[in-house]
Amino acid sequence: MCKMKKLLGSIVSDWSRLQRQTYATSFVTPDIPVLPSTDHIARKYQGLDYDTVQRIKEAHVVPCIKSLNSKPLLINEAHMQWLYDHTGKRYLDMFAGIVTVSVGHCHPRVTEAAKSQLDKLIHCSNLFQHSAMYEYTRKLVKTLPPHLNVIYLVNSGSEANELAILLARLYTKKQDVIAFNSAYHGGTHLTQTLTALATYKYPRNNAPGIHHALMPDVYRGIWGGARCRYSPIQTKRYCECPPNQCDATNKSYEQLVNAFQYNVPITGAAALIAESIQGVAGVKEFPRYFLRKAYEMIKSTDGLFISDEVRNIVRSGTR
Template sequence: MVLKGVNGRWSSVRRFSLLPEIPSCSFVASKYEGPNYDSVKSCRMTSVTPTTPPFYKKPLLIHEGHMQWLWDHTGRRYLDMFGGIVTVSVGHSHPKVTEAARNQLSKLSHTTSIYMHPKYHEYAEKLMTKMPGNLKVLYMTNSGSESNELAFQMAKLYTGSQDIISLKNSYHGGTYTTSSATGMSTWRYPLASAPGHIQVTNPDVYKGPWGGPQCRDSPISQHGRTCECIGNKCIAAEKYLEDLKDTIQFSLPNNGKFAAFVAESIQGVGGAVQYPRTYLRGAYDIIKSKDALFIADEVQTGFARTGEHFWGFQGHDIIPDIVTMAKGIGNGFPMGAVVTTPEIADCLNQALHFNTFGGNPVACAVGSAVLDIIDEERLQENCKEVGTYLLHRLSTLLLEYPTMVGDIRGKGLMIGVELVSDPDKKTPLEAAHVATMFEDIKDMGLLIGKGGIHGNVLRIKPPMCVTKEDADFTVEVIKKALESCRDRNLISKENVYFGAV
């Protein structure tokens, strides 16, 4: 591609010269023999959830997956660094998960929980070994939204209070109640919210009023802010906690009584946002002083993804009253769960509670296999090792592209790259530039996600089996996309035009 400037200078932009080489894969995908691409696209855009258009200008038609790899209908292979929105935990079509599902499906596919079946018992025993403290009672659901709905119901019944506090920039589900707890306008319809939902200031140490380089629990320090912390005392956390106290005192009835506080350990849809490292512990103490419950939303941070711990909340030195989970629990199989204490669980005995598909035998067989694989293949350790390596490699982008990359953050394999147009003001990179970068990244064989209220955060949350070689490829592809975006920016500012080779 050749470019001619108004001043007569000629230059070339090699957008896709010397492309990063995708890591090798010995698996051979089958030939696509499904319906025509155009007919699938037409149906998808008009009849199948048309309110949620697929990614990319030319949407991908994915037909097969194996571990960290996906293949489209043309046979092209992609490295999946988004895991079906943080859902594929141990790998696409992992042989052990597939075998577990096949075996159970051939014996018994459904009974509902009106009968006992051995897989539910087997799964419950395995999952309970991963839970700390008195978290001993399991309720199976089908999704994260269902799990959070049930958790809110439990909290209200147990405490006798009705209000739920959540954080701004949070995402807790798409049902009426969980969307009311969600603190992002992009995920809210213009409908009256369910009563009793209050959002408090998000303790975001990058974009929020307080925070510094040492505040959050990440292998890499935040870039470009001065920290006010004194020794082990986090001043930012204390200021955000004062805001929480003010909300409780002034916005809640009955001397600040409420049912529960719900938080993700690291915000997912919000863009991998991490809080000051002592914030959730401080919030927990405030919440317990009001006889309210702490609900840990582990839908994205659970099942070893953060690396150091099996659950994200364990990195904050707390034991919640209720834990909700989904996504990685089934490696893509639709299932979720709520775990709580026997005392809190007893509140559901005030009426009948039932979930037709919760605890389905096939789901439990899949969930059991996922837990085995995480242990057998040491995926928690892999999350820590590869995730830390990837974070350090990504951190170089802060120096190489200081006017475009505002922040790199995360822990384990839950990572965010915040793109900006003005690093001092933290102005989000324009949506058109992000969209083009996103397309470029896909065209180079890498699939990632987007998040944040402005959609300017690259979300990297892959299957937990990825390697350092995959991490290297990811960084090189993002670098190429940044280079291309920067060049396009310079071109538009110099008022040059594209010419053909």
């Protein structure tokens, strides 16, 4: 019996020591890169205290508004690529407001222009003219192809796509619209129907006349090869397509033709809508020549092509 107790005691002692070693090993602090220095000094936080903010959010803010962290960051200030929380801690912002802060937070030129405009005029409706609106319109037109030279300014991407579908239906006198799987086009009733992602769907009736075609995805889709994209970043899939040909494009185009044949009246569709680069469902680029072929097809049936430029133009280049 004494020998048994001694043996058990030894086992327990060894196990406890192993646990302590494992615990210590699990919590070794890794080498964390040091943030580059900056001349900017954040202001002292003067807002509601952290716990009060959390109570207000819990009691009065819709629960679908989620925070990115389990312990939410309470941001006090931002400058260029840096965010500062209520304690003064600095973070490198690699999120950029869901890729909307294109030139950094509080860029001096942007804030100077905004302050100057707020001192002169905030709002008077477009029933009256104001120089700034036409200065912006002129600059915007200069970035577009010559035949795209008429601007209708709206408040959001959802509103822009609603307007585009309305104009297409009125102009063509047709109803049906084709979009692509995994597309994101907005949060209104119509644009949620155009959107083909379960995350943004609700158990309700969709807007009528909207259909979806297979999204050509050369990375994870049915067809794809090592030379499918215009991008310098290609997939590692095998490719034996001859020069100036793309098997993924041809087969994906056949699927698009089928979507029109099986879903749209013989009179054709009002429009085909596409993001030039999909982003919400993961960055997806169309294979070479596909969008041009799709554009030519919808135009050949007197429909319109709607380009929903979300990831392109100023977010990823100048055009």
